Amino acid sequence: MNSASDADASAFDPIDFLERAVPVASNDGVEEMRDLLVETLEDAGFDPEVDGAGNTLASKGAADPDTHLVLNTHIDTVSPHVPFRRDGDVIRGRGSCDAKGPLSALLAAFVAVEPASDARVTLAVTPDEEVLSTGAHALDVDSDMYVVGEPTNLDVCTAAKGRFQGTLTLSGVASHAAEPQSGVNAVFALERALSAIRSYDEGREEHPALGSATLTPTTVEGGDSTNQVPAECRLVLDRRSVPPETAAAFRDGIESAVREAVPDDVGVSFDLTDRPTPFLEAFATDEDHELVETVAEASRRAGGSGDVRPFTAATEASYFSPAPVVVFGPGVLADEEGAVAHAEREYVRVEDVRTAAAALTDAAAELVGR
Known part of the structure; x- marks a missing residue:
């Protein structure tokens, strides 16, 4: 799981990846989408692995770190698949905001950050968050802090029911x-x-x-x-x-x-109700924690709100608590017209994806960078 070169990092474009990812249907299976993710990481100079639960993992930095940051989101979407189209500054289609937009921003940060000699960063992308979260439940990553990519409108979410x-x-x-x-x-x-x-x-x-x-x-x-x-x-x-x-x-x-x-x-x-994985329980991270303050300040510097609030939907962040975890990303669950995520009109704004990528890159550099 080697690190990418500076040239690879500067060449990665989150919007280019997003425009390739949204057309890939990942509602009835994630194999094609996972192949795209693996190929993208390989092109950026990494050696990703897919574990037995279908998680896609890539890491760089110290093998036995003092500080370990995990960037997490998922590649599955709900049915039915909604075709991709771009309307100016808006990318539409199933998964554009939940959660391929956040994935694109996390990828940009992961590729760009250069960990300090005593730090490590891991990208951990799960395959079935929308269903049973068997991937997240099986995820074997020991970390000090987590950022979970979901559509939060660039707010920093520290808790969820x-x-x-x-x-x-x-x-x-x-x-x-x-x-x-x-x-x-x-x-x-x-x-x-x-x-x-x-x-x-x-x-x-x-x-x-x-x-x-x-x-x-x-x-x-x-x-x-x-x-x-x-x-x-x-x-x-x-x-x-x-x-x-x-x-x-x-x-x-x-x-x-x-x-x-x-x-x-x-x-x-x-x-x-019988299920093979634990229910997604409530979680709450102290709003004064370094992770929260760092991501919020980075969001504000990049042009986002940086507001700190609860998230309104259940997420796999539940499985990572009680370690400090925040939920953050471009896109919204709903807007003034109604539902966005999981809806026929799902979309994300290009500017918000770039802002999220800049904020996450900045935050990761401050938390684990040289």
């Missing part, structure tokens, strides 16, 4: 609807369960950066026949958590709260 999902099951006893007293109606129990859900966070202290957690019922089903007392009712819950709540703590807490609320003859269970 987590997202848990699970199914609450209320169990009763089926009987003929003509004799409802002979059964236990699970749907009737839903009334008290919903009351417990509404009041679940009452009295909880807000997180200073992220505010209150949210708990939202999203789908409900129950009963098997229109003339039968329903023996079961299932309710899916969406939890947007704040530190320090974990998925396991939420599971136990909500099950206990509902158990206390419903009649004793109703069974209660709450099961987190």
